[in-house]
Amino acid sequence: MSGRVRIVDVASLAGVSTATVSRALSAPETVGRATRDRVMEAVRATGYRVNGAARDLRQQRARSLLILAPNLANTFFSRIFSAIQEEASAAGLAVQISDSRIGREKLVSLGYDGRADGIVLLDGAIDPDVVNGWRLPMIQLCEWNEAYRAPRIGIDNAAAARMAVEHLADLCHRSVLHVSGPDGNVLAVTRREGFSDGVAARGIAGTTLAGDFTLEAGACAARRWAELRPRPTGVFCASDECALGFISECAALGFGVPDDVSVVGFDDIDFAHRFLPALTTIRQPREALGRAAAKALVNLLGLAQVADPGDPAIAPTIVVRSSTAPPPTDDSRVATITLD
Amino acid sequence: MSGRVRIVDVASLAGVSTATVSRALSAPETVGRATRDRVMEAVRATGYRVNGAARDLRQQRARSLLILAPNLANTFFSRIFSAIQEEASAAGLAVQISDSRIGREKLVSLGYDGRADGIVLLDGAIDPDVVNGWRLPMIQLCEWNEAYRAPRIGIDNAAAARMAVEHLADLCHRSVLHVSGPDGNVLAVTRREGFSDGVAARGIAGTTLAGDFTLEAGACAARRWAELRPRPTGVFCASDECALGFISECAALGFGVPDDVSVVGFDDIDFAHRFLPALTTIRQPREALGRAAAKALVNLLGLAQVADPGDPAIAPTIVVRSSTAPPPTDDSRVATITLD
DNA sequence: CTGAAAGCGCTTACAG
DNA sequence: CTGAAAGCGCTTACAG
Incomplete structure (x- = not known):
């Protein structure tokens, strides 16, 4: 575990006490110049390195x-x-x-x-x-x-969710779906509240589907969305993974994003800007x-x-890319299916 | 750092030595039943937990x-x-x-x-x-x-790269591009060798562009690819990130995958199967x-x-999805541009 | 400026 | 079955 050589080895080689070696290493200015040189030479000669575990125990910390x-x-x-x-x-x-x-x-x-x-x-x-x-x-x-x-x-998750709704509402979506996180989760709950508030503030229709932030939850939500009548034209997913799963499954189902439905994600993961379409999302500054x-x-x-x-201002921001657009002007698809 | 109570506290409460407490905890069978019960009761009463740092130093390991x-x-x-x-x-x-x-x-x-x-x-x-x-x-x-x-x-990286080339060759691509990792990197070098070997074995044309495994390297490679004459119809990227960057930039440039160019990645990251198109890639079983x-x-x-x-057989496998297909039969686009 | 000694909180031969 | 004692490898008052 430890390197072979211990502080006593250095001490005896330098002809000083271990206390002096310790000081020479951690507080050189408290040691006489000649002594210090001798110790340093011994350290070099032996390849000594302090055993952190021992130091930590003595100093009562773990670093x-x-x-x-x-x-x-x-x-x-x-x-x-x-x-x-x-x-x-x-x-x-x-x-x-x-x-x-x-x-x-x-x-x-x-x-x-x-x-x-x-x-x-x-x-x-x-x-x-x-x-x-x-x-x-x-x-x-x-x-x-x-x-x-x-x-x-952390960021203000409710405000962040409201931003997503605002964006969709500004684009003239009148009915939006939220694919949320799992029920017990605080982030899910808070974002859902922000969603509800945003929807109420703009006087538009809002529906929520519980997911769990994953790709598969998004894909599953897309299947459920496709069965909704009328279909919400805007979707806010509680995570980017979920959004990507949603979009991917939409494609499999024959729906285009943003032509048939607009999707906004949450997080701005590394792939978000390279997805097809590039994902509009709420940026959570993870590094900060x-x-x-x-x-x-x-x-x-x-x-x-x-x-x-x-x-450092840890505020969420919305980054608008290509997965959102105004709702389809031509309602034929929805109308047709509804009439079936 | 440590919880307040130490082994001596338990020992004195139980009326035994610290050695006995230590044994009762780590080798209960070596301690008399009555004593053990007394110790355990004292442990419970005090909420004692052994200090791992101290134990580690004594036992000369770090766990x-x-x-x-x-x-x-x-x-x-x-x-x-x-x-x-x-x-x-x-x-x-x-x-x-x-x-x-x-x-x-x-x-x-x-x-x-x-x-x-x-x-x-x-x-x-x-x-x-x-x-x-x-x-x-x-x-x-x-x-x-x-x-x-x-x-x-690790996996056999050369063999993995060869699998990618094989797949492309089987699809009838006659000219393929490899977007590799950076020059100094072993993985880059080994995969590049596998690529060269594969290309030679199948008698097809191979070109290499050095990247660095990132999304942006892939995007950059796409721009370079677009300028190539003739353009390779198949591309093997040394990482999925790189492949996704490549495909994404292709879309920006007006090229479709796999219609205009087939792309295979490397790694099979979580998003690979949900990308649009779903990415054909070499799976590296990271959990295993x-x-x-x-x-x-x-x-x-x-x-x-x-x-x-x-x-556990840690063999790379190729997972074929939607980003690869036979090369475009209609060469008009290439021809047209070449004629300019 | 330097050293002898105690001690961080444990475990483990060694006796008994 | 149990305890006294040494010791893991350091650092740090305390003296001098």
Whole structure:
């Protein structure tokens, strides 16, 4: 596990105590010049590197952040992880990741085993007793749970959903469908509320179908949408994956986007601008979110080098591309089918 | 960092030594029934949990795996990470991730600081001196470097590339383009070799354009392809991202896939089957790869609970979808432009 | 400026 | 079956 050579080896080679070696390495200015040179030479000669595990135990910290996410395979997290890791690394912290669905016992241990200084929580569905039982600084990111005693970072999901509705309404859609996230999920609930508010504010018709953010949920929703009478001409999906699944299945069903139906997504994942059609979506600035969470946590740990990071404006924006357009002017298709 | 209560607290509450508490927890059968009950009661009463950091130092291990990847934001890794984490968790190991481009000094430390028992390397471009300097069990996954002294897990990239060419040739394409990865990259080199071999074996024309696996590289390649005379009718991209970028840009340029040009990707990322058109691609079983790497590393650490995991066949396969078809029979478009 | 000693929180031979 | 003691590899008051 550790490299072979320990601090005592360096000390004896340099003819000093381990205390001096330790100081020469971590606070060189407190050691006499000649001694320091001797120690450094011994360090070089032996290839010594401090054993972080031992140092951490002694200093009662872990120099490590733990990221907890509901599904590590979800590509939505990639950019967030990379941003967190960058900030953590800049603050001298390692990053540990774990799926938050590993089972209660393992989960409890994670926050208790002295191997993390703080936690970034991307899951709002963990038992609050577990979360609040951890005695570690925590930040909730993107998802949240009112019951967790930890600050939150994320976008205004209701406002974001309203933006999607606004966009569709501005395009003159009078009937819109929302393919939401799963019932228990805070993001799903909040976006759904924003959708309802937006629809009410514009006086247009709104329907909701529960999905689960996935490609397949979107595809499934497209099949259900095709059976609706009249068919909503605008669709707001609670995730880009869902939107892409919806559009893809529409194509299979013979409907074109945006000719037959307009679709707006949520997240602005990397592929969104390269999809065919390029996806109109609500942009969630994932890198900024990850960075902000990491910085906030570093602050909580009292390790901040700089002053307050100055809240980077983490506001959702709508990016309009090619998957939305005014509703079809020719209602023949709908009319024909309705008359059958 | 640690929970408040330590093993001594439990010991004194139960009226036993810390040694007994330790045994009662980790080897209950070695402790008298009455004593054990008393200890367990004290554990319950205090809410004691062992401090993993202390245990690790004592036992000279870290109970942790380190994953090193060239860019954590790359969504290709998501499923690999999740598979590794699952296997690691099953073996009682935590997982630490780091970008492998964090700078030489930090990188060296990572393998030396006693906080990882083993490493999964997804980057073949790290200085071999750094890698071989680590005294930890390692596994190379997907990417590799001959100079690293560590076993490799991955698919046969040359064979995979040949499969792509075979498919195109079977469809009667006589001229194919390969959009490769960057020059220094092993995967790029190996796939390019497979491409060349395949093309030679089938006696068809092959051209190569260097890219870098990204969406934008694919888009850029599409622009270059459009200027080629004659235009290859089949294209093999070294990654799905690249292929999607290529197809997307083709659409912008007024070319249809597969009507004007057939495109095959590499990886079979999650979106591949939902893209429009659904992408024909070489499937790289990322979950199996991650799992195999984690298992191999666990074996190397001597922690395997089960016998040999039995090599799960990690063979690439081609999955044929809608982005490939026979070349256009009508050569008018090419002819017309050529005549200009 | 430097060293002897204690201690971070555990586990594990070694005795009994 | 249980305990006293050493020790994992460091750092850090405390003296001098």
